[in-house]
Structures are given as structure tokens and as C-alpha cells.
Amino acid sequence: MADKKKINKAADPANLTELEHLHVPVIEAPELVLTGQPFTVKVTVPHVMEQAHYIEWIKLSMNGRKLGEVKLSSSDASPVAEFTVTIPEEVIAVKEIEECRIHGVNVCGECGTKSVLTELIAVESCNVHGLWEGSKRIEVMSKIQGEGKPCKWK
Numbered sequence: 001m002a003d004k005k006k007i008n009k010a011a012d013p014a015n016l017t018e019l020e021h022l023h024v025p026v027i028e029a030p031e032l033v034l035t036g037q038p039f040t041v042k043v044t045v046p047h048v049m050e051q052a053h054y055i056e057w058i059k060l061s062m063n064g065r066k067l068g069e070v071k072l073s074s075s076d077a078s079p080v081a082e083f084t085v086t087i088p089e090e091v092i093a094v095k096e097i098e099e100c101r102i103h104g105v106n107v108c109g110e111c112g113t114k115s116v117l118t119e120l121i122a123v124e125s126c127n128v129h130g131l132w133e134g135s136k137r138i139e140v141m142s143k144i145q146g147e148g149k150p151c152k153w154k
């Protein structure tokens, strides 16, 4: 029986083992999102859904903040979860405090709009192989634009 507390991650995301490929959640989300604007995050796990071996749930979080959880059962066709996520403006402020000592805040040179880089974290639970984590880096941009001009983020 797998350890139910340890969260497994891919040792080398560019070269997944077969076990990792079957268990590491794959996150689909926009690369750049605006605070206060809902967007869709789709999490898939390329795993079987059989009575004796299946994915029990998929959770999504960001900066330790839980964004959602989907419970699954062995009778579900495939382990897929869709979340509608809205990131509040406070995330920018919190990250500003967290990051300014080391990296500074990302501020667009064109208009002064702030953004932060953060990670969406998905964790799934396989009833046989335990917990597995996948992540995706996204950029969160403040909806408050400095000069009201469109940004030219790269």
C-alpha cells in the first residue's frame, strides 16, 4: 500500500517514468490571467478508472490557498477535473511583500501594472499508488493598470 501522506513528484519532468506519466496531473490553464477575472483550469490524469485501481480525487491550490476539489469514483469514465478560478487582487499585494526582499515586484515598464509569477498545484490520489503532484507556472496580472494603456508583457 502506498504511503498516503507523501506527495510524489516527477523526478525529471522532461523524462517521466511510466509510473510518473500515469499519475502526475497535467494542468491546462492560460499562461497569463487577470485578477478578478474567472478562468478555467482543467486537470487530467492519464490513469485507468477501474474498480480496484482508480483516482479518488483531484485538488487544485495556489500559494497554499485551496482553489477546489473534485471527488471521483471508479465508475467515472476518466480522471478529469475542471475548476473555475478567480484570483483576488490581494494575491498581488501578498506576493509583493513576499517577494520584494529578494526579487522585487514585476512591474510592466510600459504602464506600471504589477504582476506576479506563481504556480498552480494539482494533487491527485490514486487508491493504489498514493498522492501525486503536478504544477504549472502562470503569471497573474493586476487588473489595476498603471496608465490605462495595454501592457506588453512577454
Ligand SMILES: [Fe+2]
Residues within 6 Å of the ligand: 023, 047, 053, 054, 126, 127, 128, 129
Ligand atoms: Fe495508480
